Amino acid sequence: MQNALINISYLIASILFILGLIELAHPRTAVRGNFLGAIGMLIAIVATLLDRGIIAAGVNGYLIIFAGLLVGSIIGMLLALKVRMTAMPQMVALLNGFGGGASILVAGAALIDAKDPNLQLTVATVASGIIGAVTFWGSLVAFAKLQDLISDRFGRFSGQQFLNAALLLISLLLGVWIVADPTATHAYWLLVVAASVLGIYVVTPIGGADMPVAIALLNSYSGLAGAATGFVLNNNGLIITGSLVGASGIILSQIMCKAMNRSLANVLFGGMGAMPAAGPTADQVYGGKVKSATAEDVAMVLDAARRVVIVPGYGMAVSQAQHAVRDLASLLEERGVEVEFAIHPVAGRMPGHMNVLLAEADIPYDKLKEMDEINSTFEQTDVAIVIGANDVVNPVARTDPKSPIAGMPILNVDKAKTVIVVKRSLSPGFAGIPNPLFAAENTLMFFHDGKKAVLELIGALKAA
Amino acid sequence: MDLFISSLTIFVLAIFVGFEVINKVPPLLHTPLMSGSNAISGITVVGAMISVATPNTFTTILGFIAVVLAMINVVGGFVVTHRMLGMFKRKE
Numbered sequence: 001m002q003n004a005l006i007n008i009s010y011l012i013a014s015i016l017f018i019l020g021l022i023e024l025a026h027p028r029t030a031v032r033g034n035f036l037g038a039i040g041m042l043i044a045i046v047a048t049l050l051d052r053g054i055i056a057a058g059v060n061g062y063l064i065i066f067a068g069l070l071v072g073s074i075i076g077m078l079l080a081l082k083v084r085m086t087a088m089p090q091m092v093a094l095l096n097g098f099g100g101g102a103s104i105l106v107a108g109a110a111l112i113d114a115k116d117p118n119l120q121l122t123v124a125t126v127a128s129g130i131i132g133a134v135t136f137w138g139s140l141v142a143f144a145k146l147q148d149l150i151s152d153r154f155g156r157f158s159g160q161q162f163l164n165a166a167l168l169l170i171s172l173l174l175g176v177w178i179v180a181d182p183t184a185t186h187a188y189w190l191l192v193v194a195a196s197v198l199g200i201y202v203v204t205p206i207g208g209a210d211m212p213v214a215i216a217l218l219n220s221y222s223g224l225a226g227a228a229t230g231f232v233l234n235n236n237g238l239i240i241t242g243s244l245v246g247a248s249g250i251i252l253s254q255i256m257c258k259a260m261n262r263s264l265a266n267v268l269f270g271g272m273g274a275m276p277a278a279g280p281t282a283d284q285v286y287g288g289k290v291k292s293a294t295a296e297d298v299a300m301v302l303d304a305a306r307r308v309v310i311v312p313g314y315g316m317a318v319s320q321a322q323h324a325v326r327d328l329a330s331l332l333e334e335r336g337v338e339v340e341f342a343i344h345p346v347a348g349r350m351p352g353h354m355n356v357l358l359a360e361a362d363i364p365y366d367k368l369k370e371m372d373e374i375n376s377t378f379e380q381t382d383v384a385i386v387i388g389a390n391d392v393v394n395p396v397a398r399t400d401p402k403s404p405i406a407g408m409p410i411l412n413v414d415k416a417k418t419v420i421v422v423k424r425s426l427s428p429g430f431a432g433i434p435n436p437l438f439a440a441e442n443t444l445m446f447f448h449d450g451k452k453a454v455l456e457l458i459g460a461l462k463a464a
Numbered sequence: 465m466d467l468f469i470s471s472l473t474i475f476v477l478a479i480f481v482g483f484e485v486i487n488k489v490p491p492l493l494h495t496p497l498m499s500g501s502n503a504i505s506g507i508t509v510v511g512a513m514i515s516v517a518t519p520n521t522f523t524t525i526l527g528f529i530a531v532v533l534a535m536i537n538v539v540g541g542f543v544v545t546h547r548m549l550g551m552f553k554r555k556e
Contacts, residue, residue, distance in 0.1 A: 239475050
């Protein structure tokens with residue numbers, strides 16, 4: 001009876017999670033969706049307290065459980081309240097990792113504790129251990145990269161894919177050992193060690209603008225590890241939730257890959273920027289053609305504009321320019337200018353990164369336009385302002401089939417009457433190729449730090 | 465074996481539900497989607513609670529650490545998602 005009650009509570013929790021995700025499809029209902037999810041979780045946790053094993057463990061068991069719940073809640077709360085919106089990719093990377101870590105430990109404990117481990121339990125434990133360890137360490141590497149604790153060059157060497165293949169093979173062989181002899185619990189920890197090293201070296205070659213794919217994929221893995229743990233424990237709550245999260249991460253990584261016109265394999269193993277890019281050199285593209293502008297020049301152009309589109313990139317996040325950008329947009333709107341924002345799917349370091357930053361700066365979400373929606377409007381746009389974006393506005397993607405970004409869907413800012421590019425220098429973006437947009441007839445380069453540039457621009461506009 | 469088949473059925477069907485539901489989330493909300501899915505993947509906490517209650521001290525310790533990790537996911541995920549979603553406003 002108890003068991004039935006607990007399992008029904010997991011069913012209710014799963015329904016609430018699904019309803020929550022459905023409501024997450026619109027900003028108006030998303031807050032409520034998140035609440036539904038939280039209520040589902042509360043129901044699942046409270047019901048689990050009635051588990052026969054937990055009741056048998058007595059007061060001590062409850063004390064340890066409550067201590068764990070409390071410590072985790074406090075840490076989670078602090079992280080969630082302190083994190084800056086620009087650091088959201090790191091935060092999500094960390095949470096992905098913790099999910100994987102929890103799965104390793106729960107599966108390991110279940111293997112040790114099992115009285116009569118059957119095939120399902122051992123195979124699922126092996127899967128939890130491998131996927132969980134790859135997720136945990138891979139996510140820590142992603143976190144360290146995003147936090148600039150390690151460089152993008154760290155842990156890259158030739159023959160890496162052979163090492164990774166060998167590590168995977170070792171993990172699988174240890175897995176076979178566990179399946180053949182479930183009492184060999186030490187083999188499980190060896191498996192976790194091998195998969196941990198694999199997790200580190202799988203993520204080290206992925207850097208910079210490929211990060212959104214890595215984060216989305218690790219998100220998916222954390223879900224799959226949870227689902228595998230569900231098979232270990234025969235727990236439908238974990239299985240359902242794990243598959244939802246797994247599916248979500250897979251969809252997001254597909255969207256990111258499509259937005260770069262690359263396959264998942266190419267992102268994981270290709271190592272963009274590792275090979276010297278063919279094609280024209282920077283001198284050939286830029287030589288004598290780049291026009292540099294001051295804040296006053298740009299203000300003059302904006303003074304005559306009726307429609308302005310702002311294109312943010314990772315550079316806006318780095319220089320924390322989102323609030324200044326909001327002030328610029330409001331100032332222009334006060335003067336009767338129509339202002340919209342063009343968001344490329346892979347702008348920033350995780351899916352949706354730019355939207356969160358601009359929302360944080362109080363820019364209404366109906367002004368944030370997706371690429372497909374806004375691309376047709378650039379021809380009617382007087383000024384496009386590119387802030388800290390590069391590859392996602394490089395017209396070479398349309399014109400040069402040999403370029404590393406060939407076929408990548410881009411924001412067609414070059415079709416606007418005038419393009420203002422705010423950028424520190426002519427240095428290439430992640431793809432390592434020059435951008436002819438910077439040398440185009442209708443482009444003005446405003447060489448400056450993103451935030452300072454926008455602030456100066458606001459000053460010049462007010463003075464003019 | 466029967467139990468495994470029914471678990472597998474649930475797993476596969478849930479993946480289909482996941483694909484259907486997640487495909488409707490617009491890019492605007494992809495970041496809160498990720499943090500929100502982190503939060504619900506913290507459901508591992510219920511497995512971790514059961515590991516705590518095992519008679520073996522070692523597995524109790526494993527369970528305790530797992531409860532902490534999963535709970536960071538749950539609370540951190542829901543709270544940060546709430547924080548983010550509160551920022552998305554329409555033009556007034």
